[in-house]
Amino acid sequence: MSTTKIGWIGLGNMGIPMAEQLIKAEYPVTVYNRSEGKASQLMEMGARVADSPQGLASETDVIIIMVADDQAIEAVFEAENGLLKAALKGKIIINMSTVSPAISKKMAAICAAQNAHYLDAPVSGSVKQAETGQLVIMVGGDQSAFEEVKPILDRLGKLSKWVGETGAGNQAKLAINSLLALYTQGLAETILFANEKGIKSADLLDLIGNAAIGNVFTKIKGEAILNDQYKAAFALKHIVKDLRLAKDEGISTPLAKTALKTFEDAESTYGEEDLVAIFKALK
Known part of the structure; x- marks a missing residue:
């Protein structure tokens, strides 16, 4: 059993199975979530529950x-009881959310002022990959801090890779x-063109799956279209957010601009469904 005490903040579709991976690896885990009630299954597995980010950081x-x-x-x-109210000296904070490089640089500077490390470490993969520890993790920040926590990240993903300084993981x-x-x-x-x-x-x-252009993604999302199954593994509203962030970072190529408009147009109707619901919007 590891003696490294891990705090986990955020128990959404991805957070719960990711935290479960660490509990199964016998890390001591304390969790916090804004909405009460989401921690019950993790508590049954042995997790402690904090009443605030400040309280979580303290232990x-x-x-x-x-x-x-x-x-x-x-x-x-x-927030009033946020992380910055705690003594962060010596701690490593890993932000695995998909956020802007700007917010990472801001928080990294604040953490550095308290002699703490901040890593931006977003993931590629969805709920299934989170449940099986098969995420791909891209990390920005201090490389020595990354090496220190890499064993933890390796429990969450099949690849944990440092890609540069603060914000590089987000980029x-x-x-x-x-x-x-x-x-x-x-x-x-x-698919729509072929149907026409x-x-x-x-x-x-079947043809795509056996051709060079076939991959795991086309198989999974193709099956979702075939089965008329659009429950969100990755909600369409989130891809809109990410495309807007990419635009803010300067992406302006033709396909990127077209995709942003297409998904923005679909968001009001299909935002809570999986991003492959764009099939219904285009149909």
């Missing part, structure tokens, strides 16, 4: 955050999610 060595956006990060750090994630949007819209448009020409979706997907 842990490494703090991992998995929340929705920049605003949620600011609340975690700066890498925005690049990957831009490709995710292009993949999703491209798959949807391809009388080709069945199942037949087309």
Whole structure:
């Protein structure tokens, strides 16, 4: 059993299975979530529950955050009982949320002033990969701090890679999610075009799956379209957020601009569904 005490903030669709991986690896884990009630299954596995980020920080060595956006990060750090109210000296804070490089640089500077390390470490992968410890983790920040917590990250993912200084992990994630949007819209448009020409979706997907262009993503999302199953593994509203962040960071290529408009147009109707619901929006 590891003696490193881990604090986990954020128990959403990704946070719960990721925290479970660390509990199974016999790390002492303390959790906090804004909405009460989400910690019950982790408590049954042995997790402790803190009443605030401040309280969580006071009893842990490494703090991992998995929340929705920049605003949620600011609340975690700066609220009345937030992390900044605790003594952070010597601690490593790992922000695994998909947020802007700007918020990471801001929080990293604040942490450094308290002699603590901040790493931006967003993940590629969805709920299934979180449940099986098969995420891909891209990390920005101090490389020595990354090496110190790499054994923890390796419990969460199949690849944990340092890619540069603070904000680099966020930049890498925005690049990957831009490709995710292009993949999703491209798959949807391809199936719709084939359908218009009388080709069945199942037949087309069988062809794609056996061709060089087939991959795990086209298989999973193709099956979702076939089964008319759009429960969110990664909500469409989140890809809109990420494409906007990428735009703010300067991405302005033709496909990226088109994808942003397509997903923005669909958000009001399909935002809570999986991003592959873009198929319904385009249909």
